[in-house]
Amino acid sequence: MTAYGVKLTISATLHALIPLVADLAEELPERERLRRLLAALRTVLPADAAALLRLEDGEWLRPLAIDGLVPDALGRRFRIAEHPRLAQLMAAGQAMRFAPDSTLPDPYDGLVQAPQGALHVHDCMGCVLQVGGATWGLLTLDSLTQGRLSGPHALAVLQAFSNLAAATVTTAERVSGLARSAARADGGGSAAREAESAPRSMVGQSPVMQKLKADIALVAQSDLTVLITGDTGVGKELVAQAVHARSARAGRPLVSLNCAALPDNLVESELFGHVRGAFTGALSERRGKFEQAHLGTLFLDEVGELSLAVQAKLLRVLQSGELQRLGSDRGHHVDVRVIAATNRDLVAEVEAGRMRADFYHRLSVYPLHVPALRERDSDVLQIAGFFLEENRSRLALGGLRLDADAQAALLQHAWPGNVRELEHRISRAVLKALSRAPAGAARSGVSPHRPRMLTLRVQDLWDDEQPGAAAISGAQAAIQSDVPGRVPASPMAVDVPALGLRAAVEQYERQLIEQSLARNGASWAASARELQLDRANLQRLARRLGVQAPRKP
Structure with a gap:
């Protein structure tokens, strides 16, 4: 490349980045700011898709922003060891491009938004982003057309852009950090970990999930007792993990107890512990969950199942931290933050006499409601992407995707079982699709007994059921109802x-x-x-x- 060519390409990159620098002075969500970064990159290099992936725990790459990829790509997490192309990009430390005839499986096969039948990436390049002297993540570009990214200046353009992109990311993170620091100062809290540090992070960017995440960030900085409510299968335990992970107790244990899984005669022993001889079978002294969670957090799942007698005994420890082991007269003091969860309407339980009013008010100091999946709009596809990548990894598949009809069916379904139903439905569909798919040509890193690409169809997700039938009937009824200002269909x-x-x-x-x-x-x-x-x-x-x-x- 000539010196003139280098100057020309860098000039074009700078020209594309000028609006991004102007955006730094604007109040923009971080994800939108990063998406604009990718859109600007695609104006410089003719790619079909671009992605910005952040390195997590040294072994995962999580997409923070995408442009040109299907929505479920945003919910995936890629283990570097399972994706040779990502591993090579991370090891290269600079911009590199893969040969069009490379036999390495591409993590974006089937995930680029493209006409029917165009599944496989034919041109791929990427570059490591360095922030503060450390590896921050990856910037990737993909094309479905061979040779589209092979221009003489392409690598120089990507390298120049990546350096400027790293500066943009750094500035954006500082702005976000200042906002978080201000929020902590207002709330009187201390530094905490991000919610995403949980083994399974909360996936989704719908307005209701944004509000829930904001509430989690707020209450996590305190030691207030939290009551998490929501339908079965919405992920209440994930919310509890997120609250603990962002609290000052994050380095201490998070102890969980499913209150519905124990008979009444064992709940008290599980909560408070017992001494030797307290009951038949008590052969030694044992600490209860409260003592195990000392200086940490105790998560009481299905708290609405506790009997009135146990509720009365819990009141004292919730109020003062004082407890007695079963069969003992000696008191113990514990410092525990309590998070409770239930799918019951506890106000109705109080009115029906099945829950003590004082116990309910002790629990519901800061309530968090987890929205049902049907209220979360396009989050369904992001969460599906998370489970698709989990199944791809577990079954050693080359690629796993949803066709357009399957995506529409997932969006139309009412999801009475919420996220848990979605997880199980995806897992079953993968096995069904795998059973009917012929083995594909083996590629490096892919089992020879597995197809290169597995596509899930509506028939895999739903056998003889009618996906979306309830939603369609509801829409038809709403349109045909006598609503002022609405023209009946x-x-x-x-x-x-x-x-x-x-x-x-x-x-x-x-x-x-x-x-x-x-x-x-x-x-x-x-x-x-x-x-x-x-x-x-x-x-x-x-x-x-x-x-x-x-x-x-």
Whole structure:
């Protein structure tokens, strides 16, 4: 490359970064700031997708921002040892590009947003980001077209951009750090770990999850007792782990007890401990959960299952930290932060006489409600991505993806079992898809008995069930109801037996979207609110169905 060429490429990179520097003075969410960084990079290098991945615990790379990848990619965590390309990029320490005929499996195969049938990455390059003299993460670029990233100046451009991107990331982190420090000062708390340090972090960026994470950050800095409520399977234990991980007690034990899993005659011994001979089978002295959690946190799951007698005995330790082991007259003092969780309506339990009012108020000092999955919009795909990567790793697969219909079905489902149902459904679907898939050509790092790419379809997720049927019926009822200002939808003239369920559902969805756009003056945002969908999801669904917004007058 000539000196003129180097200057030209660096000049183009600087030109692309100028708006990003201006953004630093703006109040922007960190994820949006980083997404703009990737969008600027794609204006300099003609990639189909870009990603910014942060190094965690020295062995994981977690996407913080993506541009051009499917939504579930944002929920994945890549173990470096299982992805040879990522490992080589980390080891290189500078910008590098893989040969188009490289046999190494690409972690983004099937994850680039592309026309049907274009699954495999044919051009790939990346660069390590150094922040403060240490490796911060990776910047990656991928193309579905061979040779697209092979220009003579491509590596120099990426290297120059990565240096400037590292400076941008550093500044953004400092701004976020100052905001967190200010929040801690207002709350009177001390430094704490991030919630993501938990083995399974809370995935999702929906407004309700952003609020929950903000509440966690606030209450974690105190020693207040926390009551976590929410439906079965929403991840209440993850919330408890996040509160503990961000508290000043993070270096101390987090002890858990499932109150519903023990008979009444053992709950008191489990909580407070016992002395030898306290009851039949008590052959030695034993510490209870409260003493085990001394200076740390005690998580009482399913706390609504405790009997009234045990509730009365818990009141004293919650108030003063004083307890007595079963069968002993000697008192013990413990310093424990209590976090409780339940899927019951405890106010109703108090009114019904199944819970003491004073016990409820001792627990509910700072309530946290975990939203149901159906309230979390496009978080469903991010969480699905997390479970897909877990299954890919566990089963030694080359790649694991959802096709467009499977993504739509996941978004339409009501999820009565919440995140736990999604996890189990993904795991079952992977096994079903694996059973019908022929073994693919073996590649480095991939088992020869596993296919190179495994795609999950609707039939894998749902056998003979009707995915999204409840949601579609609810949408139809809402549209046809007598709502002021809303134009009722005309009856759908579809011969369902002739078309089949999927074609009928797609035609009905197409009709709903077209009518909503017509009513709302071709506004995607207004139509998304009316149809109770995320705007980006609505536009993706419309593209798949071939719907275009009418021209605005």
